[in-house]
Amino acid sequence: MSNKGHASSRPFTSPIASMVVTVIAILWTVPTFGLVVTSFRKKEDILSTGWWTAFKNPSFTFDNFRAILFESGGTVGEQGMIPFAINSLAITIPAVLLSVGLGLMAAYALAWIPFRFSDHIFYGLFALQGVPLQLSLLPLLTFFATGVQLFGHTIFPQLHIVGTLAAVWLPHTMFGLPLVIYLLHNFVAALPREVMEAARVDGANHFEVFRRIVLPLSVPAIASIAIFQFLWIWNDLLVALVFAGGTDDVAPLTLHLSNLGGSLGSHWENVAPAALFSIIIPLIVFFSLQRYFVRGLLAGSVK
């Protein structure tokens, strides 16, 4: 039976619902829109009037973007904003690759290789997913800086990665793994048992089953979780602040932006275009791959 034409099938009466939804959608969009408008306004205009007045006598400019991207020695930094975007990429890409790659293999091992403690490890990982990363920041930083000493003996040498990009993407990989494994496990464990067993009977071992069956079938799940991780890592501030703190050389966009916002709170001619620049890549990823992203969210939340 079709619901079309039955106004009563909708729990709320339509005109009121449309109005509420429209108002909320506008409310949700206006702040971002204000940022966009501000970043194209002249410095003196930004300081003297609100952005909503900009349409009365429009005078927009690209100067702010030129300043944050191509002018050195300004308030934004010696090299402009682009190096920070490259840092963001150099942190996000390795961390997404490693967490999703290692996570998928671990998920397969937990779902399809029978061994003792397999269940315990699975529940352990699930519990670790709930551990706030606040709990591990300082010890992990100390571990990177000094290695492990016990009674004056070096058990594990220091890693010499403090101040490098690896010191940022490695923690992201570590912190991301429990959730990635859990989500991919849900998916991999649901693959048809007959297909897996048929392959095993044909003499394929775990390596072949993984490469020929699990990997190709998991592409949609991998895509959605990779997007999820990408946005999560790209948008992170806390991990960057702790593990890339103190050096602009490896600071991602969020960290630099947070410093800008704090130190030049009112220099909107810099902060607004810089903020817009930092959200462009995630927004492109989001709008072009929204379908996958939503699927990833649902996999994680609706069981």
Added chain:
Amino acid sequence: MITFGSILSSSWPKIFQIISVIVLFFGFYGIAFAAGARIKGKKQNSLAIGLFLVPALILVMTGLGIPAIQTFIESFKNADSSKWVGLANYTNAVKDPDIRLAFINTISWVVISPVIVTTLGITLATMLNKMKREAFAKSLIFMPMAISFVGGSLIWNLMYAYQEPNRPQTGLVGQIMVWLGFELKHLLLWSPWNNLFLMVVYIWGFTGFGMVILSAAIKGIPTEIEEAAQLDGATGFRLFRTITVPMVRTTIIVVLTTAMVGTLKLFDVIHTMTGGNFKTDVLSNRMFDENFVYLNYGRGSALAVLIFLGVIPITYYNIRSLRLERKH
């Protein structure tokens, strides 16, 4: 003037590093898979576990498991972790008026914002269901999910911008207060209401999540149930209350608990917008300041443990429902 050439020359090592991580990862596992495929019999199980599972487990234990235990131990030591002090960090934290305020603020965050996010989420999901241009409206409300909380904080800083009352306002919220004839306030300094204004940023960023998840759940309600209720005369709010809400109860709990954990750990908004000043501090920000600004590791660790204690009931609940579900 910066040229693309100068940017490229300074970024080349970083780009090289991205490429080497990719090449090393695929190279190592490429060889491992080629070699692994030749191995038959019982040995391949342990080899597969060693290559598939052990690297991930080592990373998780190094990154989360062991450090969490260390932090727990640190929390019973003094500022530079040279002496045992028992529970002093915890008792001092409770006595310290600033930290007590951070506690109270955190609790109000955890109580208020998840409830608003979930209420808004289910209302929007229900209203949008089968509405024209559903996808478009959803995209707009969902969009802040893609924006970092740092970006979101700056966006809202602009909304809350304040100018002296005799000057034209540059913040839209302030301007609306003027238009409506309210007394103009510097919103981020106006304690305790500034906490609510900060929560708005989180609610703005997270409502889309609740809406999308709940929307999927609502679409999963069998139409027969809805139709039966309608035959019984249930419409509008009654249908919502008696059918929709009970049918998506578990999803509501998922959204509520996810938002709770999120607010408990929330850091970016406070750090970027107020730095914890003007009576807006929360545990997570305070914990960061203790560890990395005041260098009081003992107390910082104690606060991290307290955040963890707040998460435990939720994790426990999640594990319990996971076990129940796997039994079926």
